[in-house]
Amino acid sequence: MARVKIGTYSLNLPESRWARIGIGGALVFLGLLGFLPVLGFWMIPAGFLVLATALPSVRRFNRRVAVSVKGWWIGRKPRPRSPAS
Numbered sequence: 001m002a003r004v005k006i007g008t009y010s011l012n013l014p015e016s017r018w019a020r021i022g023i024g025g026a027l028v029f030l031g032l033l034g035f036l037p038v039l040g041f042w043m044i045p046a047g048f049l050v051l052a053t054a055l056p057s058v059r060r061f062n063r064r065v066a067v068s069v070k071g072w073w074i075g076r077k078p079r080p081r082s083p084a085s
Helices: 017-032 043-052 056-076
Strands: 003-006 009-012
Touching (some): 017 043, 043 056
Antiparallel strands (some): 003 009
């Protein structure tokens, strides 16, 4: 059974690959309408997480984005100053 784990939360997904693709696609599409009152932009990354369980290309995309965001985040942090000699 496919599972998505975010922090301490775990969510079971349907075993059917096509159901996971449908749910993930719907989340991404509805997330693009996040400016509407009921929907939100949080649905886009959630949809990509669900799609990553069914599609290897999305899994690779998610991994590439995660690595580049982490590299950007580490590069942003101020570096400790070395003592003046």
